[in-house]
Amino acid sequence: QVQLQESGPGLVKPSETLSLTCPVSGASISDYYWSWIRQPPGKGLDWIGYIFYNGNTNYNPSLRGRVTISLDTSKNQFSLTLSSVTAADTAVYYCAKVIVAGNIDTWGQGTLVTVSS
Amino acid sequence: SYVVTQPPSVSVAPGKTARITCGGSNIGGKSVHWYQQKPGQAPVLVISYDNDRPSGIYERFSGSNSGDTATLTISRVEAGDEADYYCQVWDSYIDIAIFGGGSKLTVL
Numbered sequence: 525q526v527q528l529q530e531s532g533p534g535l536v537k538p539s540e541t542l543s544l545t546c547p548v549s550g551a552s553i554s555d556y557y558w559s560w561i562r563q564p565p566g567k568g569l570d571w572i573g574y575i576f577y578n579g580n581t582n583y584n585p586s587l588r589g590r591v592t593i594s595l596d597t598s599k600n601q602f603s604l605t606l607s608s609v610t611a612a613d614t615a616v617y618y619c620a621k622v623i624v625a626g627n628i629d630t631w632g633q634g635t636l637v638t639v640s641s
Numbered sequence: 642s643y644v645v646t647q648p649p650s651v652s653v654a655p656g657k658t659a660r661i662t663c664g665g666s667n668i669g670g671k672s673v674h675w676y677q678q679k680p681g682q683a684p685v686l687v688i689s690y691d692n693d694r695p696s697g698i699y700e701r702f703s704g705s706n707s708g709d710t711a712t713l714t715i716s717r718v719e720a721g722d723e724a725d726y727y728c729q730v731w732d733s734y735i736d737i738a739i740f741g742g743g744s745k746l747t748v749l
Contacts, residue, residue, distance in 0.1 A: 569684065571738045
């Protein structure tokens with residue numbers, strides 16, 4: 525059974541870079557697609573992007589230019605960086621296993637990241 | 642990008658049937674997936690590919706998809722079904738997942 529757990533700072537200052545990591549257990553990171561999704565407080569789900577083990581990525585156009593998803597096969601984990609953050613980037617961030625052109629079948633528990641000085 | 646629309650709220654009495662819709666242009670030509678999210682928890686996939694139930698999901702949950710509307714149906718609603726429900730499709734042109742705005746199911 526695949527298990528995911530987001531980790532990273534819960535507070536980031538405006539204009540700085542948000543960085544989160546998602547270690548994967550129960551599966552090889554090379555076997556699936558992996559994604560990040562976020563949810564602002566009290567609001568709906570917002571797709572960030574996905575990555576495959578070969579480095580193939582795709583991002584939500586609304587975030588392109590600020591977002592990078594990468595992976596580390598030696599540590600069986602993948603990561604999210606989001607630069608130049610503002611208060612609008614305050615959200616619960618979820619890492620997830622995705623079926624491209626399909627659904628998100630496994631979610632991490634989520635981690636709240638607040639952007640504030 | 643593709644847009645899907647959900648009613649913000651749906652109310653139903655216990656034991657009755659709840660229907661939550663997800664509207665989009667020719668959504669019947671896409672695969673629709675549904676997630677249940679309870680307060681403080683991550684979403685859980687309850688229906689995939691229009692009407693497939695993942696392992697562990699009650700038979701009371703079902704889905705349909707035709708024309709411009711997909712529907713999540715919850716039969717014999719229980720208090721424990723109270724949650725936010727999100728539909729999701731894939732926008733194949735820009736290769737991203739698209740979520741509906743979510744529907745809050747209230748059990749009266």
